[in-house]
Amino acid sequence: MENNFLWWRDGVIYQIYPRSFSDSNNDGFGDLLGIISKLEYLSELGVDAIWLSPIYPSPDKDFGYDIADYFDIDPRFGTMADFDLLLHEAHKRNIHIVLDLVLNHISDQSTWFQASKSSRDNPYRDWFIWRENPKGKQYPPNNWHSNFWGSAWKYDKTTEQYYYYMFLKEEPDLNWRNPDVYKKMMDVFKFWLNRGVDGFRLDVFNEYFKDDQFRDNPPKLGIRPFEWQKHIFDVNRPEMMGALKDIRAILDSYPERYAVGETFLATTSEEAAKYIGPDKLHDAFDFTFLECPWNSKCFSSIITRWNSLLSRNDGWPNYVLNNHDQPRSATRYGKREEDERMKVAAAMLLTLRGTPFLYYGEEIGMRDIKLKRNEILDPVGKHYWPFFVSRDGCRSPMQWDSSENAGFSKRKPWLKVHPNYLQRNVKNQKEDPNSLLNFYKNLLTIRKTTPALQKGSFVPVTSNSRRLLAYIRQDVSQTVLVVLNFSHHKARLAMGSQLRGKDWQLLLSNKRSLVPEIKNNWLPLVGDEASLYIYKNKK
Numbered sequence: 001m002e003n004n005f006l007w008w009r010d011g012v013i014y015q016i017y018p019r020s021f022s023d024s025n026n027d028g029f030g031d032l033l034g035i036i037s038k039l040e041y042l043s044e045l046g047v048d049a050i051w052l053s054p055i056y057p058s059p060d061k062d063f064g065y066d067i068a069d070y071f072d073i074d075p076r077f078g079t080m081a082d083f084d085l086l087l088h089e090a091h092k093r094n095i096h097i098v099l100d101l102v103l104n105h106i107s108d109q110s111t112w113f114q115a116s117k118s119s120r121d122n123p124y125r126d127w128f129i130w131r132e133n134p135k136g137k138q139y140p141p142n143n144w145h146s147n148f149w150g151s152a153w154k155y156d157k158t159t160e161q162y163y164y165y166m167f168l169k170e171e172p173d174l175n176w177r178n179p180d181v182y183k184k185m186m187d188v189f190k191f192w193l194n195r196g197v198d199g200f201r202l203d204v205f206n207e208y209f210k211d212d213q214f215r216d217n218p219p220k221l222g223i224r225p226f227e228w229q230k231h232i233f234d235v236n237r238p239e240m241m242g243a244l245k246d247i248r249a250i251l252d253s254y255p256e257r258y259a260v261g262e263t264f265l266a267t268t269s270e271e272a273a274k275y276i277g278p279d280k281l282h283d284a285f286d287f288t289f290l291e292c293p294w295n296s297k298c299f300s301s302i303i304t305r306w307n308s309l310l311s312r313n314d315g316w317p318n319y320v321l322n323n324h325d326q327p328r329s330a331t332r333y334g335k336r337e338e339d340e341r342m343k344v345a346a347a348m349l350l351t352l353r354g355t356p357f358l359y360y361g362e363e364i365g366m367r368d369i370k371l372k373r374n375e376i377l378d379p380v381g382k383h384y385w386p387f388f389v390s391r392d393g394c395r396s397p398m399q400w401d402s403s404e405n406a407g408f409s410k411r412k413p414w415l416k417v418h419p420n421y422l423q424r425n426v427k428n429q430k431e432d433p434n435s436l437l438n439f440y441k442n443l444l445t446i447r448k449t450t451p452a453l454q455k456g457s458f459v460p461v462t463s464n465s466r467r468l469l470a471y472i473r474q475d476v477s478q479t480v481l482v483v484l485n486f487s488h489h490k491a492r493l494a495m496g497s498q499l500r501g502k503d504w505q506l507l508l509s510n511k512r513s514l515v516p517e518i519k520n521n522w523l524p525l526v527g528d529e530a531s532l533y534i535y536k537n538k539k
Helices: 032-037 039-045 079-091 111-117 181-193 239-252 269-273 288-292 296-312 329-333 339-352 379-384 426-428 436-448 450-456
Strands: 014-018 049-052 096-103 153-157 159-163 201-204 260-262 318-320 355-357 457-461 466-472 479-485 491-494 505-508 522-525 530-536
Touching: 032 039, 032 201, 079 096, 079 181, 181 239, 201 436, 239 260, 260 269, 269 296, 269 379, 288 296, 288 318, 296 457, 296 466, 329 339, 339 436, 339 530, 355 379, 379 457, 426 436, 436 450, 436 505, 450 466, 466 491, 479 522
Parallel strands: 014 049, 014 355, 049 096, 096 201, 201 260, 318 355
Antiparallel strands: 153 159, 457 466, 466 479, 479 530, 491 522, 505 530
16 A cells, blocks of 8 residues: 555445444443444455444434534433544554544433524524524514425424524524634534544535524425425525634644545535635535436536536545445345345446545445334335335344344344345355455455555446446556446447556456457347456556
């Protein structure tokens, strides 16, 4: 590995949903000590950082995204001493820790909001967004909608005003225009950085500021109420850029710290890209990548656009196929229990120019669980059933082995385990050399030992076949050719002038162990093949 390896740029980040990863005390709920017990597994897998979904004290109305205290650990996950031990043990294995920061809103059970709602003249009153409509208390202050359902304004009888919330009514939005709130939010960053945390994923960061005049959003066509208006005045306000500059300055005052943002309501790559740069965030998610069907043309167009946009502002790409809010890629793309297509997805994700994000269980091809109505826990799923299947499906316990509850816990888990755990689990796949898990391990090893796959340029290769996605990753010393067949049928790649006449060596393939015979400058591929070839550049 080169000496200038930078973990967040050149490495791989693995998202853990803590309550579903590993339960150390057998209460059915994953915890920090459970994560510590699996650090050796993560080290062997080859990831460079773990991002933890919220672990702070919370009433759990929204699975920890309704934080009650930014400066502590929820007892269900453990103690601050457990967290410090996790930092120590992870760093000992060169694994970095990324925390999820939810700074747009807070729990209505927090001491701040309880004080704020107690009276209009309470010192914490202006820490939240309180408004009234001159027409009368039966009218909310404006037409803004909650992303989950209904009006974004909740009337409080005690003080006879409305407070604003973008998500659940139990998650009032903080008033970032208040200097005391602004300072406190910056203090949150410093608190965890001083503790040794390496980076942050910022939940809905571009929602921090709202229009200071509280103007109505203009109407538009949509399916659910939230989509009946153009979200102009309740998100993406210009004041956000100043906040990002201050956040970045704090991060840059520590060595190799990092922040990636969840760009809320970003429907284009351009919207995400504008928040990335030297005085902004290191990264922001482009979720258009998640919206692609299993189609090489769709992925190719987004990859090309994302690279082009970020080259203009000295930004660095990132890619993600799974997270805690989306159906798993194996559910979206997989064929029953077959994993060859998922190996193609893995090869794409881990060889593109940019930081790959993996979601726990992605490496063994976990599928979403199916839930009956009375099993749904997600508040959004409960409200929109049966039109929305809930976010619970992708949050089921990690499948470690074929023992009771998939080795996650000896007690019934907080959410049920997928019934395929008897076959699909870490233990089984470790023992199978052709498994998806071992393919991931091989890919991660190759990525870590191949500089061109970390920092090399990205050059698309024009393909004659709509089934293929092909590209070159190249640095001064080596060239890597990645060829991915998105079809179950055979295909072939035309070896143009940039590819022919090279002494290609096979780095990895899920379908072959030797370089195939290239006839008349055509490289053959079988169905669902992912292959990496390399040659050393002549100096």
